[in-house]
Amino acid sequence: MLTANQAAQQLGMSVHTVRYYANQGLIPNLQRDAHNQRQFDTAALNWLQACQYLRQSGMSIHDLKQYVALCQTGATTLPTRHAMLVALAQQAQARVVAAQQQVAYIQQQLACYDHDEQTAQADILNPSNWTTPAATAANIDRQNNR
Amino acid sequence: MLTANQAAQQLGMSVHTVRYYANQGLIPNLQRDAHNQRQFDTAALNWLQACQYLRQSGMSIHDLKQYVALCQTGATTLPTRHAMLVALAQQAQARVVAAQQQVAYIQQQLACYDHDEQTAQADILNPSNWTTPAATAANIDRQNNR
DNA sequence: AGCTTGCTTGAGAGTAACTCTCAAGTGCTA
DNA sequence: TAGCACTTGAGAGTTACTCTCAAGCAAGCT
DSSP states (O other), X not given: OBOHHHHHHHHXXXXXXXXXXXXXXXXXXXXXXXXXXXXXXXXXXXXXXXXXXXXXXXXXXXXXXXXXXXHHHOGGGHXXXXXXXXXXXXXXHHHHHHHHHHHHHHHHHHHHHHHHTTTOOSOTTSGGGOOOHHHHHHHHHHHHHO | OBOHHHHHHHHTOOHHHHHHXXXXXXXXXXXXXXXXXXXXXXXXXXXXXXXXXXXXXXXXXXXXXXXXHHHHHOGGGHHHHHHHHHHHHHHHHXXXXXXXXXXXXXXXXXXXXXXXXXXXXXXXXXXXXXXOHHHHHHHXXXXXXX
């Protein structure tokens, strides 16, 4: 049995967030002790961790509430839950690609700087002189298809 | 010369966001016409696009303001700006890895479902039965090192 | 000229998901 | 008995938008 603080530490999140999730009803059957303090057993910790990961994966609190409710309704809601997770995975996959493009975009500006550092006449790291994101995206596409 | 609305459309962002950025001072020397309407020339559009991409890459509005100020100060601030971009690229790279882990985590839960769909006794897509994120992370590490 | 439609403006309220502060209550130790 | 560490709920603050509103102006129709 862990307190809110201990549960938070174990999962590397803030105690504020743990209480926030609990107050939002994201942890079913969360027990309290005689002094009204939250008690996290293994099941509660499991839910908390799932909330943490689904949030990090891009599911909103609103959708998380729905998901929890569906879980509590029972196995008849399995297809719905499955669809939610498939959509979530697609979103997360899109974020992988987006983040890759962002890295490439920044590194492209940096490459200009590193190359011209000594002889730079123009102000390289000034947006008005930047290569376009479109050009960066095209570069990434080229790399991915190679 | 474009209006706020036209500039927004060209860059695929909302006109609200464009005005927000302009009000935050992120677009230096933004002109107005006789009726006080914003006029986006090529330079302004360039700044707007840079703001869009730096924001998407994870730079906060606060840091963006600083970056714009540094650009306006001149080439003496190049090393500072370079350092900011290097840090930003690192953050974006971290997000690539995180997003990959999130995809893998969700797909791992989905794989359980797909495998046991016919014979499922347990409620597969219920967090209390989920494989741990730690296990997922380990799997990804294994794939990356392979 | 009058009216409508469609754009713009600033001001300000609303949103998500925390994040922080506060006062009050409890338990443990010196 | 005091002090410190910890918990609680309530509520304010934060970021980066996002939306609503009333007011202003411009062009087109009647």
